[in-house]
Amino acid sequence: xxxxxxxxxxxxxxxxxxxxxxxxxxxxxxxxxxxxxxxxxxxxxxxxxxxxxxxxxxxxxxxxxxxxxxxxxxxxxxxxxxxxxxxxxxxxxxxxxxxxxxxxxxxxxx
Amino acid sequence: xxxxxxxxxxxxxxxxxxxxxxxxxxxxxxxxxxxxxxxxxxxxxxxxxxxxxxxxxxxxxxxxxxxxxxxxxxxxxxxxxxxxxxxxxxxxxxxxxxxxxxxxxxxxxxxxxxxxxxxxxx
Numbered sequence: 249x250x251x252x253x254x255x256x257x258x259x260x261x262x263x264x265x266x267x268x269x270x271x272x273x274x275x276x277x278x279x280x281x282x283x284x285x286x287x288x289x290x291x292x293x294x295x296x297x298x299x300x301x302x303x304x305x306x307x308x309x310x311x312x313x314x315x316x317x318x319x320x321x322x323x324x325x326x327x328x329x330x331x332x333x334x335x336x337x338x339x340x341x342x343x344x345x346x347x348x349x350x351x352x353x354x355x356x357x358x
Numbered sequence: 359x360x361x362x363x364x365x366x367x368x369x370x371x372x373x374x375x376x377x378x379x380x381x382x383x384x385x386x387x388x389x390x391x392x393x394x395x396x397x398x399x400x401x402x403x404x405x406x407x408x409x410x411x412x413x414x415x416x417x418x419x420x421x422x423x424x425x426x427x428x429x430x431x432x433x434x435x436x437x438x439x440x441x442x443x444x445x446x447x448x449x450x451x452x453x454x455x456x457x458x459x460x461x462x463x464x465x466x467x468x469x470x471x472x473x474x475x476x477x478x479x480x
Contacts, residue, residue, distance in 0.1 A: 250404065283466045285405070292454055292473050293397075293405065298466030336405055340465065346420050347395075347407035347465075 252276060254337060254350035261358045265325040268353045270337030271318065276348055278318040280340040284311075287334045287352075296335075297322060324355075332357045360384035362394075362455050362471035370445045370478050378474060380438040380455030387413055387433050391460040394431075394438045395467055400451035410458065411438055447478045 252272045260266040270282065284297035295304050297313035300320065312323045320339075324331055337350040366378035378396075385392060396408040409419040411429045419427050428441040438455060452475050456467035 281464055283464075285467075287405075292470040293456075293467075294470065295463060295466045295468045298463040298468070302463070304463055304466070304468055338405075338407075344421060345418075346422075349405040349407065351404045 250348060250351045251341060251344070252337060252339065252348045252350040254335075254353045256351065257354045257356065259356040259358055260327050262327055262329060264327050265323060266327055266355065268322045268324075268335050268337075268355070270320040270322070270350050272320075272339060272348075273318050275343040276318075276339040276341040277315065277320055279342055282313065282315050282320040283338045284313055284320075284322045285336045285338065287336065288330075289333065293336065327357055329357045331355060360457060360469045362457060362469060364453060364455050364471045364474040366453075366474055366476065368475060368477060370476060371480050372446055372478055374445055376440075376442045376445050376449070376476060378440045378453055378455075378476075380440070380471060382436050382438070382455070382457065385457060385459070387411070387431060387436070387438070389413055389459075391462075393458040393460070393465075395456050395458055396429075396440050397454045397456060397467070397470075398449075398451050399454070399473075400448070403451070408440070408442075408453075445478045450476060450478045452476075 285293040287293040300315040301313045362382040392413040395410040426443045430439045452473040456470040
């Protein structure tokens, strides 16, 4: 059981907007930056969002991140079939002295 | 172009040690702010951070694996090594190395290797 919680699944139709939540505590999300990764089926993860809301070069602006208190969210607008993947949030945990990942959210594009 | 590639044995017996190599190119681990992390993923499960080697020789370990984990590096050859002792079937999974460049993306892992799959079985 991860100390950072994500819904196991999410779904939406093409063109819609979907939000994936990531809930933690004051020792991780509340006090540190949040990172989001996309893992396409059978592939290695890729960095989608760093430092809560910053997109690395090359990541489309359809992807956005936000943080409030001990929770964070990843929003994907203009959903496409190629966005079907597992999404993971991550943060440093000051109490555990560890990088913690959420359990992942499997996004299905209907 | 930045790239990383993991290599090592696909099969390890219980109680043996696992040693993996991360070969990287397109950056130097002597550059200030540069790090290489190791992350693993059991089949069908979530990502798990194992630890990190920094440009200044600092090392960070996941507390759950600290007693079994060793890192080393050969900066001239652009290699980082992971050794995990006393392997158990629960250590089976895909092992990734990934770059972190604090100056660019904070502690985000912005470039990942393809991963290498390790099975622990007698």
